[in-house]
Amino acid sequence: MSTDVRLTTDDGVVHEGDQSISEALSAYGNKIRGGELGSLPAFLGLIVLVIIFGALKGDVFLTAFNFANLLTQSSMVIVLAMGLVFVLLLGEIDLSAGFGAGTSAAVLAVALTQKGLPWYVAILAALATGALIGLFIGVLVARLGIPSFVVTLAMFLGLQGLMLLIIGDGGTIAVKDPVILAIENNNLSIVAGWVLFAIVVLGYALTSGRRILQRRSQGLTTQSNSLWLSKVIAIAVLYGAFTWQFSKERSLNPQATSIKGVPYIVPLILVLLVVLTFVLSRTAFGRHIYAVGGNAEAARRAGINVQGIRIACFVICQVLAAVAGILFASRDNSVSPSTGGSTTLLYAVGAAVIGGTSLFGGRGRVWDAVIGGLVVGIIGNGLPLITQQAGIQFIVTGLVLLVAASVDALSRRRSAASGRA
Amino acid sequence: MTSTSGSGENSSTPLLSLRGVHKSFGAVNVLRDVNLDVWAGQVTALVGDNGAGKSTLIKGIAGIYPFDTGEVAFDGEPVKITGPRQSNALGIEVVYQDLALCDNLDVVHNMYLGRELKSGVSLDETTMEQRARETLDGLSVRTLKSVRQVVASLSGGQRQTVAIARAVLWNSRLVILDEPTAALGVAQTEQVLNLVRRLADNGLAVILISHNMNDVMQVADNIAALYLGNMAAQVSKTSVNHQQVVELITTGRSGDLGLQQAVAL
Numbered sequence A: 001m002s003t004d005v006r007l008t009t010d011d012g013v014v015h016e017g018d019q020s021i022s023e024a025l026s027a028y029g030n031k032i033r034g035g036e037l038g039s040l041p042a043f044l045g046l047i048v049l050v051i052i053f054g055a056l057k058g059d060v061f062l063t064a065f066n067f068a069n070l071l072t073q074s075s076m077v078i079v080l081a082m083g084l085v086f087v088l089l090l091g092e093i094d095l096s097a098g099f100g101a102g103t104s105a106a107v108l109a110v111a112l113t114q115k116g117l118p119w120y121v122a123i124l125a126a127l128a129t130g131a132l133i134g135l136f137i138g139v140l141v142a143r144l145g146i147p148s149f150v151v152t153l154a155m156f157l158g159l160q161g162l163m164l165l166i167i168g169d170g171g172t173i174a175v176k177d178p179v180i181l182a183i184e185n186n187n188l189s190i191v192a193g194w195v196l197f198a199i200v201v202l203g204y205a206l207t208s209g210r211r212i213l214q215r216r217s218q219g220l221t222t223q224s225n226s227l228w229l230s231k232v233i234a235i236a237v238l239y240g241a242f243t244w245q246f247s248k249e250r251s252l253n254p255q256a257t258s259i260k261g262v263p264y265i266v267p268l269i270l271v272l273l274v275v276l277t278f279v280l281s282r283t284a285f286g287r288h289i290y291a292v293g294g295n296a297e298a299a300r301r302a303g304i305n306v307q308g309i310r311i312a313c314f315v316i317c318q319v320l321a322a323v324a325g326i327l328f329a330s331r332d333n334s335v336s337p338s339t340g341g342s343t344t345l346l347y348a349v350g351a352a353v354i355g356g357t358s359l360f361g362g363r364g365r366v367w368d369a370v371i372g373g374l375v376v377g378i379i380g381n382g383l384p385l386i387t388q389q390a391g392i393q394f395i396v397t398g399l400v401l402l403v404a405a406s407v408d409a410l411s412r413r414r415s416a417a418s419g420r421a
Numbered sequence B: 001m002t003s004t005s006g007s008g009e010n011s012s013t014p015l016l017s018l019r020g021v022h023k024s025f026g027a028v029n030v031l032r033d034v035n036l037d038v039w040a041g042q043v044t045a046l047v048g049d050n051g052a053g054k055s056t057l058i059k060g061i062a063g064i065y066p067f068d069t070g071e072v073a074f075d076g077e078p079v080k081i082t083g084p085r086q087s088n089a090l091g092i093e094v095v096y097q098d099l100a101l102c103d104n105l106d107v108v109h110n111m112y113l114g115r116e117l118k119s120g121v122s123l124d125e126t127t128m129e130q131r132a133r134e135t136l137d138g139l140s141v142r143t144l145k146s147v148r149q150v151v152a153s154l155s156g157g158q159r160q161t162v163a164i165a166r167a168v169l170w171n172s173r174l175v176i177l178d179e180p181t182a183a184l185g186v187a188q189t190e191q192v193l194n195l196v197r198r199l200a201d202n203g204l205a206v207i208l209i210s211h212n213m214n215d216v217m218q219v220a221d222n223i224a225a226l227y228l229g230n231m232a233a234q235v236s237k238t239s240v241n242h243q244q245v246v247e248l249i250t251t252g253r254s255g256d257l258g259l260q261q262a263v264a265l
């Protein structure tokens, strides 16, 4: 993230100090050696997993149909993990995020099915439910100083009860609203998929290019043009290949139904990724979240409203959990008392940590949730192709989480030794 | 109790003046009836043994632990400082003993923490980086490789420099430094003392907390000695010698200076 800035800038030579590709690579290498691993382990894990499952069950695993499945299966965990990044950054935890998703989904289902409200009102009600739950947790943690572990463990139970009460005796509420169902089940048209491609590539090229020009005009060193261009090209090639694959027919039975196009879930996750990353890395609010996670007392002395930041992060986490709840309702066509339960929360925490967010607070990005969520998703998608035993799946996912947590702890020790954060 | 005000040169209104300030943590009375005057253009050294209450006193001024009772006047006007934003708004900047830096943030982010420059909703990183660099260059700190390094990767002295740079970055009127030279080598200590002098010569008021008598005698105009939470004496440096200051610190009195009766503990 950070580029080296040399002390002499007024040498009059334009772009002289800008970072070239090789310099960027060596700076990255230094970071890794210093213990700042970021998403690298998750990225390598992703590649290794694809190779393993591809080699063992390539005919089923390496198909566009399966990858589309994988994306929709992972989407709930990714969105939940995005929310958890905010509380993990503070060094806190929200164990109730899974059932928070379930509770909000229950509100959505009741609003749609029993009250007959339009989909947008139901979505607003679900998001508001998440916000209220988050506010409640945040106030208990920030104002009363109860450890978040305890508060959210209590909420883990309490929300399960609340869900049962909301859902009522029926046990399961069917969701039939076409808009809600479309979120997890439908795809963009081919044209829209390529428009999204253009937005992604141009959006990245323009925003990063603008920043480079701005820094250069102020005499600050930044990336060289060739480094910028190679990043833009890399994104265009990778995301272009992705869009191209998903633009082809992938139905297992094309005569009966045609399935093609980028799933709706992709732009949804991209929007969340961009907006939340902007909030965390480009706004004062985001900066204050890192500050509170790094040294809460220093943040307080700098005049930051530490309690407000804490409460806001719990609210954000539960609102994103509500988004995940909407995705659950869309994927399952229904909401039941087990929605958001079972391994959901553990997988989401695992996803954030696997992606590189620290359990110790102060270090993490929204992107970690995406890449970590994909790792968790691939394990859940690929393992059943190899073994039907649920026991093995639990053990493997547990092991991956342990490995990720050890990488976190070790890189922390290593960065303490090398003097990095 | 005699709190001897400075000599004739201090006849102007002090920039900051504390009268009868109390602070207790639970049952522990940390500050009792403390008076202090700080003038613009002068370095006021605040001395006292470990646990005398120096850090608590300046945290009260900074609004971190507001005083329980007592009057605070800034620029002759009575003020009530209840939070760090308020003291910042008055132009008070503090370099804390523990530095209060966020290890996971870089130098620029730390210097602007809580007072980030914005353009629209987003942070104005380029301006912050430039100004941070200018300030650090102004302190003639050439040892920092990059202002985009995270603070955790800095040496003790470099961290201290960042904390000081943060305090002088703003248009401050009173700069408080709590043992700013504790982690510094000989050359850097000299640099910081020069800076302290320069700040005062530029018309700022400076409070310097230090355990090093040589530093105090070298740079201070005014010495305030705290003894077990009581202000033993505030005297002009020219009116005392090294030995008298040490006595004030260790026993709370020296001749007819200082606390005249034994302090009730």
Ligand SMILES: Nc1ncnc2c1ncn2[C@@H]1O[C@H](COP(=O)(O)OP(=O)(O)OP(=O)(O)O)[C@@H](O)[C@H]1O
Pocket: B025, B028, B030, B048, B049, B050, B051, B052, B053, B054, B055, B056, B057, B097
């Ligand atoms: N937050 C707090 N809660 C309770 N007691 C405190 C607190 N802060 C300080 N004290 C007590 O107040 C007294 C004065 O502490 P302070 O830190 O002001 O001393 P000091 O003069 O700065 O000492 P040093 O030279 O060691 O830095 C000590 O006895 C300390 O235990």
Ligand SMILES: [Mg+2]
Pocket: B054, B055, B056, B097, B178
């Ligand atoms: Mg102290």
